[in-house]
Amino acid sequence: MLIGALVVLGVLVLLIAWIGVRGVLAQRALSAAIPAAGQVKAALGSGDLAAAERAAETLSAHTHEAAALTSDPVWLAGEAVPWIGPNLTAVRTAAAASDTVASRVVRPLVAAGRGVDLRTLAVTDGRIDLAPVVAAQPAVAKARTAFTSARTSVAAIRTGALVAPVASGVAQLREVLDGAAPQVDAIGDTVRLLPAMLGVDGPRDYVLAAQNPAELRATGGLIGAVALVRADRGAITLVRQEAGTSIGPWTESVVPVPSATQGLYGPLVGRFLQDANLTPDFPQAAATAATMWTTTYGGRVDGVVAIDPVTLSALLTATGPVPLPTGDVLTSSNAVKLLLSDVYQRYSRPADQDAFFAAAASAVFERVASGQADARKLVAALAAAGQSRRVLFWSAHPDDQSVLARTSLAGALPSTGAAAAQLGVYFNDATGAKMDYYLGTSVAAGTAVCRADGRPSAVVRVTLTNRAPADAATALPGYVTGGGAFGVAPGSIRTRVAVYGPAGGLLAATQSDGADLATVSGVDRERPVSLFTVELAPGQSRTVTVQFLGRGAAHEKLQVATTPTLPGDGSTPDVGSTTAVDPIVVDCASIVK
Secondary structure, rough: OOHHHHHHHHHHHHHHHHHHHHHHHHHHHHHHHHHHHHHHHHHHHOOOOOOOOHHHHOOOOOHHHHHHHHHOOOHHHHOOOOHHHHHHHHHHHHHHHHHHHHHHHHHHHHHHHHHHHHHOOOOOOOOEEOHHHHHHHHHHHHHHHHHHHHHHHHHHHOOOOOOOHHHHHHHHHHHHHHHHHHHHHHHHHHHHOOOOOOOOOOEEEEEEEEEEEOOOOOEEEEOEEEEEEEEEOEEEEEEEEEEEHHHOOOOOOOOOOOOHHHHHOOHHHOOHHHHHHHHHHHHHHHHHHHHHHHHHOOOOOOOOEEEHHHHHHHHHHOOOOOEOOOOEEOOOOOOHHHHHHHHHHOOOOOHHHHHHHHHHHHHHHHHHHHOOOOHHHHHHHHHHHHHHOEEEEEOOHOOOOOOOOHOOHOOOOOOOOOOOOEEEEEEEEEOOOOHHHHHHEEEEEEEEEOOOOOEEEEEEEEEEEEEOOOOOOOOOOOOHHOOOOOOOOOOOOOEEEEEEEEOOOOEEEEEEEEEEOOOOOEOEEEEEEEEEEEEEEOEEEEEEEEEEEEOOOOOOOEEEEEHHHHHHHOOOOOOOOOOOOOOOOOOOOOEEE
């Protein structure tokens, strides 16, 4: 019996030693994979696909070794042993997920090369070569599925019974995969959508809406100029340009307007193109604008793209300076000031202003469409503009729109998911002029649990400042100040602010200077809304605080979507920088319970 026990003990020792040695070797392999992963990322960032392929092969070799070391029969048998088993399972799952990402995600994406790197797309004779993107679609779809599978398997690991080093490793891997998910989704969405949107299966017509942030609307600015752009097998042409004032208005809404939208923003959203985007719901505003275009000019519209002069300034970093028929030279440094301030000093007739805007947009468009732009800078500029909500895109094709809806390009109302509560702060001009060039905005937000039932309270603090010169009433043109046409003293800025709370929540209070502020309250698609008006003379500033009561448990994060605005001091915002939202430490004593 003693001999038998010794034999069993010896076997256990050998098994433990076997698993231990293989575990150490697997850990070394995974450690060696880390710099290889960094090399892949760096090579892709620089556009060196050959170096990226070599690094991807090295990465795959290391992760494959780790996966093989942790999946042999002895290791699998050890997973049945109490205490040690969950740790072995966690290590095997993590190693397998790492190998899946390296071999079935990174390597295929790197091999797809030009198909997934839009910076390498060539424009020849005014046409983008879409063949590499189309060829990459199957590989990218498989890679995305593999990534989702790997991420799901790691997310399912229960860390409560794991020893600290294993639990820490699992947590780090989750963080890496969660961080990579938006990039993998972006690649998958782009490769899936781009060929069809650029007309690989037939022409598509898009309304290009130029939003003017000198006269704010919730999605970015008043639609001052519009154009019809056609995409046909990678060729993009400018079909027609019009002033926004050439469309409408109508005595009745051209589309059914939801009662909540009409209650908050009035009936003009369906009658005036310039007011279609008083609502912050860009898909709704874009669909309205598309109907207004077809009602006026006929034809069909496959989608609506909104941009602003800040985006134009970013595109000019890729095109270089562009001469205009007026003798001006449009550059990345002067575009915003020239288009949103100087033009009003130079031209008093709106028709002349519209002609200047049209000439500038046409000149930049022709430079980009002809291929006379640095592709890397162009893609970077568009990506940054999309990140800061200065480029918005709505598609009339439901399948495409369902993909766009998951991205920052959609401009949809804020949504609340499992990890974050999302709020929104949106600005609409009520001066009836172009004074928002001088409007400074800042937003701060925070959340805390201040009730016994555990429901969270969210606080949003909005500060507006009129940075116009003290003599704005006389120094600025009447077209800029409004001349008092809508009851606002020249030089003053009147702004309507809509603050959206968490889905399913309640509006608790809207206050300024310690007192309740008159507000229009409503609910827009299950989100409580506080809509209030602030009017400021030059140099004045005002802060308004809005409180919401959330539904259910508190979220780890609080995200706030905002209207992209201008700094108010004449400078050009950095494209890609979202409106900064400062954190608030919520004092429960100040919460309305």
